[in-house]
Amino acid sequence: MGQLVLAHNETPSSPPPQVGQDPSSGPGNPLGTLTKKEIKKMEKENKLHSNDQTSGEISTQDARFYPHTHNFLDIFKTYDGYYDRGELTSGGNSSYINDGSLEYGKTRSYSNSWNVDIGFESDYVSTGVGYSVTASSSDYFSWTMTVRPRKVGHIGGQDWYHTQEYNVRNDYYDNYNNLIGSEYGSGWAAQWYKFHFYDWETDCTPTLCK
C-alpha cells in the first residue's frame, strides 16, 4: 500500500470540549446514541465513493477526487469534558430583609459535534463512535435561584460531552480499482449528555441593586 501525501487545509475549526473531571458518567440516554442495527446499516452503506472529477489529468493534490473509501480506525482517547457557556442571566435583590428569586427559563439547543483533520464524512465517524455525531435537539430549561438580601444572583451553565479522539484513514483507488495511496488523519467527536447549571452570588453594586 503506497503512502500518498495529500495537501489539505481542513484543520479542526474548533477545539474539543475542555477536559473536565466527571468520573461517574455512565448509563442514561445521551444524545444521538445509535442502535446496533443502525450502526450495521450505516456500515453496509460504506462503499467506494466514485471520483467526482471524470476527465482531465488529476494531480497528486487532487487525489481526493479519485475513488476512495473512508475508514474509521480506532479510538485512542476517551474523556468527559464540557464547554462552559458562562453567565446566562443575573439579577440584583434590592431588599435589605427578604430573600429574592432569580428565574431562568429558556429553550436551549444542544448538539453532538465532531471534527477531523482530513476530508471525511460524518456517517463513518458515527458508526465508529456509536452515536450520530450530527444529532441535535433542544429543550426548555427553567429553574429558580434564591438570592439573599442585597446580593446579585448569577446563573451560568456548562454543556457536558462524552468525548472520543480517533484515527481515520482514506484509501484512494485508480479507475482500475487499484489502491494508489492512503491518507491518515485524526479527529474528535463529542456526545452531549448533560447540562449543568450553576449559580453564585456577588455583592450588590449601585447599578445592580436599586
Place this chain on the structure above:
Amino acid sequence: MIGKQIVRLLCVSNIYPPSFLGGGLKEDKVKTLNKIVLFFLLLSGCEIQTQTKPTIEKINQEYIHFLEWNGYLGYYENESPFIQFLFLMNNKLNSNFAEHINSISVVDNKGHSYAVKNWNILKGGFKDSYSLKTLSVRLPPIKEGNTYLNKISISFGDNKPLEWSIGNVLLDVQQGSDPNLLTLGKKTSLSVSPFIDWYQVELTNIHSEKINIDGLEVKIPGKEVDVTTEMYTSFDTTQIVEGLPELDPNETQTFRFNFNLKENQEMEFFIIRPFVIYKTKGGKVYKQTLGLAGYTPRLTEKQAKDLLNLD
C-alpha cells in the same frame, strides 16, 4: 398617588352578564341596570373595566403530572424551606389556570399539611400537546426533625383541593443555625442528566483556623448513597488537588462531591440541599447548609406523553 390607586382599586367593577344576576331579571332590564351603573361610575370618576374573567372550569386532575422527586433538604429550624417542583401539563388545560389557584399546601406522610407562604410558576417548555413547568414554593419554618413530604394539594377557585404525589422528600430540620465559617461561591443548581452524579461547590474559609472538609450529609429516602470528595483549584475542575480536603484561613477551593448510588437510576428525579460537614482545628464538628440542586433526566416526548396518558 397612593390615594388614586386606592380609588381605582375600590372602583373596579364588573359589568355583570345576565346569567350572573340570576333568573329573576329579564335581559333588557339587566341591560338598563348596567347602563345606570355605568353612568354613576363615570360620574364618580372611576375607571371602568369590563372583566371577562375566565370561568373556573373543573380542573381535570389527569391534566397535571408532578415529576416525583427523591429528595433530601437540609435546613435549620429558623429557615423557611424552599422547594421547586417540575410538572407536566396537558395543553387542554387553559394556560391561565394558575390565576385560579387559591392556595397550595404540601402534605407529609402523616397527613399534616403545610400551607405554602408564597409560590410561583415559571412558564416552561411548550410542545404541541403538553408543557413542562416549574412550581417553586416557600414553606413556613418547620419544627426540628425529619418530615417526609409526599403530596402537594392545590385548591382552584372554590373547588375541592386536588392532590398530586410529589415523590418522597425528606425535610431534615436540625437544631441551631448555620455556623457560616465557610462562604459559598459557584455551586451546582440544576443538572439535566440521566443520573445524580455529583454536586460541586466553591468554598472559602472565613474562619481564623484551618478547616477540614469531612463530606456531605445527604440522606435520600430509600437510597444508599456513598459520597466521595475531591478538591480542585477552581470551579473549572481542570486541576485536582491531591491530599486531604482542607482549607486554610481565607483559602478558596472547589469541592466535587461524587454520589455513588447502588441502584439503577433510570428516569428518577432528585432534589437535594445537603449539609457540608467540617471540623476546625480543635476537632469541633460543624454542619452548614449548601444550595438547592435538582437532578432531572431529559424527558423524551413519548415519556412525557405517557406520564400524562396522552396518545
